[in-house]
Amino acid sequence: MLKKITFAFTLLLLCNSCAVKQSLQMDDWYAITKDSEQRIAPAQVYDFSEGMIRMYGDNIGYLMTKKSYENFELSFDFRWNMAENVYRGSNRKNSGVMYNIPSNAPDHIWPKGIQFQIKEKSTGDFVFLDNVTATVNGAFIVVGASVTSPKFDDNEMSNGEWNAVLIQSYNGKCTQYLNGKLVNECVEASSKEGKISLNYEGSPIDFKNIRLKNINKL
Numbered sequence: 001m002l003k004k005i006t007f008a009f010t011l012l013l014l015c016n017s018c019a020v021k022q023s024l025q026m027d028d029w030y031a032i033t034k035d036s037e038q039r040i041a042p043a044q045v046y047d048f049s050e051g052m053i054r055m056y057g058d059n060i061g062y063l064m065t066k067k068s069y070e071n072f073e074l075s076f077d078f079r080w081n082m083a084e085n086v087y088r089g090s091n092r093k094n095s096g097v098m099y100n101i102p103s104n105a106p107d108h109i110w111p112k113g114i115q116f117q118i119k120e121k122s123t124g125d126f127v128f129l130d131n132v133t134a135t136v137n138g139a140f141i142v143v144g145a146s147v148t149s150p151k152f153d154d155n156e157m158s159n160g161e162w163n164a165v166l167i168q169s170y171n172g173k174c175t176q177y178l179n180g181k182l183v184n185e186c187v188e189a190s191s192k193e194g195k196i197s198l199n200y201e202g203s204p205i206d207f208k209n210i211r212l213k214n215i216n217k218l
Helices: 002-020
Strands: 021-023 029-033 045-050 052-056 059-066 070-082 095-101 113-119 126-129 146-149 163-170 173-178 179-186 193-199 206-213
Touching: 029 052, 052 193, 070 095, 095 163, 113 163, 193 206
Parallel strands: none
Antiparallel strands: 021 206, 029 059, 045 052, 052 206, 059 193, 070 163, 070 206, 095 113, 095 193, 113 126, 126 146, 163 173, 173 179
16 A cells, blocks of 8 residues: 555656646747738748757747746757858847746737847847846846846857756746856846747747746745
8 A cells, every 4th residue: 555655646746747847849839020920830930840949031030939937947058050051141140038928918029028138249138128127236127128137147159059048037036047157137027927939030040958847946
């Protein structure tokens, strides 16, 4: 009888673990583009292949999760796509991942929320959009349409190499890690939960290993 109880308890723990962890797949997203703000099937806009999401071409826009999330840890890898057939020379490669996008926020370029800035020499900056506020290093972020709070440390890989990102959001506290190093942190964020987006801003970029799990402390 004891063995049965132990087995059942172990199975319950495993089931709970599965319930709070997930790998985001193609069916978890919808796409929005600059030219059409109607929801589009992801594969009609961006390339899902070889275990990656590859964003390139003329469709400026984003992939948005269908669900909203609260108190979570988001991890993923990204790299700039330097392939000759898709690479576009530009001033500074630019993209981003947004989170805590309110579920009632309109689908437009770019939505309300908090952005982990992915940009050459600026990866790890906070960008607070559409009047989202927070406190960074003891200073309250001034309300605005798009307000950047620079990273306080640097840890970017060279172009074409994979970078590992970890974002934690818990009750208004947000931490942003790049390749294992804490590069930015805020508290008292006015947007504490919501959807997540992968942004494509014209610089070809690849994402992989996109994982999400619930957290109960930070």
